[in-house]
Amino acid sequence: RLHDGWGTRDILLNSWEGVYFGVNETGMDQMMSDIAGMGGELFVMDDGWFGDKYPRNNDVSSLGDWVVDTRKLPKGIKGLTDTAKKYGIKFGIWIEPESTNSQSELFEKHPDWVLQVKGRTFNYGRGGTQLLLDMCNPKVQDFAFNLVDTLLTNYPEIAYLKWDANTELKNYGSTYLPKDKQSHIYIDYHRGLIKVLERIRAKYPKVVIQACGGGGGRVNYGVMPYNDEFWVSDNTDALQRIYMQWGTSYFYPSNAMAQHVSASPNHQTGRRLPLKFRFDVAMSGRLGMEIQPKNMTDDEKTFARKSIESYKDIRSIVQLGNLYRLVSPYDRKGMASLMYTNDEQTKAVFFAYKIEHFVNQVMPRIRLAGLDPQKTYKLREVTPTGKPCSLDGKLISGSVLMNTGIAVPLWQEYSSVVLELTAE
Structure with a gap:
């Protein structure tokens, strides 16, 4: 049921733990140059690239305002895809189509589009402002589809989407569903999401999509037919990943399990681990990196380049073999x-x-x-x-x-x- 289940996955660098919200043109160029130099095949720009009235500089604003922040990226997404092409790698981008913030132009225009209980105050998620859009509503479904459709139509060079979902269903009420159907929200929300994903896959079958949900919240059999892989966890500590990946692989294949080499000390646990250990753990699934390469020494970059080259030789066995x-x-x-x-x-x-x-x-x-x-x-x-x-x-x-x-x-x-x- 995994989308493109018999395909192998690219070796990527994701920008998140490297720069977090500090996305800018110079920094993205540097990271693309570095991953290309180490033999990587794909660069993914994570959160922080969008917002006009409300720039996305942290997690309290801007979700739903899917316009490029030209203060950070003067040449826009086209400039980034051109840079990726210059270095001979693919380009991917982060989105969170199902959410908005109370501080956003989308919420100001369509406050009825978020899940809510009439007469009650909002129960906010991440950043104290995040709200979940009502995917039961066909207008919201169109909005989510149009986000993806606009990106992929305007920038056909985008090869990868990181689809994040950082807020659970906190406000159990829909302005779209009638009163006697309010108990159907969990079912109708999921059905609405599937409708969006089916439309996307019908038009864009070859774009790689990662299911991410506050880390591993979307390790979810129900969305696997529309996603090529998932993010196992926001905890990138290699020692803890051994345990997580061991359990996850009882049900999911290794080409679906995104496993990244991160910094030492690790950003979540503070643990210091050798670069070889971090690579050897990540190489047991879909290898990627979640790190700022400019902070690596020349020896570390050399080791990374050799390891990535070796992984390409074993990739088909690891990703498609028998465990x-x-x-x-x-x-x-x-x-x-x-x-x-x-x-x-x-x-x-x-x-x-x-x-x-x-x-x-x-x-x-x-x-x-x-x-x-x-x-x-x-x-x-x-x-x-x-x-x-x-x-x-x-x-x-x-x-x-x-x-x-x-x-x-x-x-x-x-x-x-x-x-x-x-x-x-």
């Missing part, structure tokens, strides 16, 4: 491990992470799965930071890998290993 769970992070063995194989059992990608640290800690051997016991596999470390690990270049039979297993060199704090296995 095998080897060591669960919940089993308290101090590590976590998983792997993907192709149907022919000629290629596999193995991941292992050290997640707990003790003196004289014993790390268990890991028995692999999904291989052909009659085949011999050559191992290659995908993301070495210097000299490859001791398993690199080894020739081991599928029988030994699955029955005896391997001792993975996870000695240092937050060490990790990604291995590509190729049948000889």
Whole structure:
């Protein structure tokens, strides 16, 4: 049911944790140049690019006023798509079609378009001003569709939409539905949303759309036919992502799971993690970056470029392969491990992470799965930071890998290993 479920996804840089609302032309140019230089394929400009009367400089205003803030972006979206073309990458943009703020031109013109209970004060969401538009209302449905239609018609170079939804249904009332249908809001809201998404997909089947909802709030089977991927969580801490991605992958395929390399210290938890660990975690799904590249050292950019190049070699196995769970992070063995194989059992990608640290800690051997016991596999470390690990270049039979297993060199704090296995 996933839209383009058998397709692989691009490697992207999203601007959010890099600049937050501080979007501007110079900054977007710099970020596009940097991700292109590291081998990325797509740049996504997140929140903060719109608003005329009410510029979008924080989360208290402007949703619904989908006009470019030319004070930040004098050349508009066309200037950004031209910049992306200059660097040889694709361009994507953030929108939140289902919401508005009480401080917005849209709300001033159409206060009846928001969900509300007559005679009661509003219960606001994010920023103390955010309200949910009434998707039960066909006029609101047209408004949401026209936002997307206008963007993609005027700027056909847009290849990706990050569709966010940061407010839940807080005001249980509709000015559109009759009195005896007010209890139908949850159902009619969703049906209205689906109508919009069906119209978008009928006209724009090839545009990649990410479902995001205050982080992982739209990890939702019901909207998957209209979205190519979802944002797993706003928590980008790689250690915590091991647990989240482990659970999410019980139901959803890895090409739907957007997993980004973020900064250290992490913006949500303050945890400091090696760049290799962050990459190795993100590479177990749809790889992306959520970082300000200009804050990276030259050595870090070199490592990122090499890792992205290597990920392209294993992308189809990770994103479309068969998942095998080897060591669960919940089993308290101090590590976590998983792997993907192709149907022919000629290629596999193995991941292992050290997640707990003790003196004289014993790390268990890991028995692999999904291989052909009659085949011999050559191992290659995908993301070495210097000299490859001791398993690199080894020739081991599928029988030994699955029955005896391997001792993975996870000695240092937050060490990790990604291995590509190729049948000889």
